[in-house]
Amino acid sequence: MVMKFLLLPWKPELVFTGTSIMGINPETQKFCSHVDFWDSIKENEYFSLEGFLDVLKQLRIYKTPDLESPKYQILKRTSDYEVRKYASFLVVETKGDKLSGSAGFNDVTGYIFGKNSTMEKIPMTTPVFTQAPDAELSTISIQIVLPSEKDLDNLPAPNKETVTVRKVEGGTVAAVRFSGRPTEDIVLEKEKSLRSALLRDGLKPKEGCLLARYNDPGRTWAFLMRNEVLIWLEEFTLD
Known part of the structure; x- marks a missing residue:
């Protein structure tokens, strides 16, 4: 998943890859839980400090010119x-x-x-x-x-x-x-x-x-x- 963080002027991209596990209630057949495991961290618990620091790391500013780049x-x-x-x-x-x-x-x-x-x-x-x-x-x-x-x-x-x-x-x-x-x-x-x-x-x-x-x-x-x-x-x- 790639998303832009629009709250900062330079609009950094946040990139997360990994595995999502969805739980289904057998009685209602509806999703009842959702857990993401990111490739970039080891501690994937809810409100993981490591995950928070990983997000902060991606918010740093890089100046990328508004020019075409290889896809x-x-x-x-x-x-x-x-x-x-x-x-x-x-x-x-x-x-x-x-x-x-x-x-x-x-x-x-x-x-x-x-x-x-x-x-x-x-x-x-x-x-x-x-x-x-x-x-x-x-x-x-x-x-x-x-x-x-x-x-x-x-x-x-x-x-x-x-x-x-x-x-x-x-x-x-x-x-x-x-x-x-x-x-x-x-x-x-x-x-x-x-x-x-x-x-x-x-x-x-x-x-x-x-x-x-x-x-x-x-x-x-x-x-x-x-x-x-x-x-x-x-x-x-x-x-």
Whole structure:
């Protein structure tokens, strides 16, 4: 279940996944009890302090720009991460230097600002991804997501040979969100902690990871920034 908390100006989303157990009165055939068990807490008693703190945690402010993002469905939310099902999306990408770096950013933004074969200007989206395919960070790519109404057949060709446009197939990922400046050390520590939590819970993370950055670092206070580390999963089934 996803719901917006409208009492706060930034309207944070509250996400709850788990199991609901409904009791039925055998005489009246009507529901007589309802108990929810959240995936994000262990203490599921009525008025659970842990549950209250979990709600407070989700009320914190993140500044997410009002721009199009890749579509996804939240399958499960634990205390450590979300499991999401992403639809396929298109990206324009080029070579980067490190997960937290900006090398290549001007080349991919140049493509959407009109430096392409038809000089077409393409609307900006969010987030900016940087991707590493393996733990050694042997190669890094920087990517901007393209609007969902686009497809590979109606996109202009890049002017630079180092810039490419490709389709990212949909799939299941685990994601952890955090604020602040996403330095390389912080990103790698978040990736390590996320991977450890996934292995602990019996999931099968693939090699590599992505960093998603949603904000302009020159115009956003660090404590408002929305950043995410994502790891693709081999497979996922709901319990």
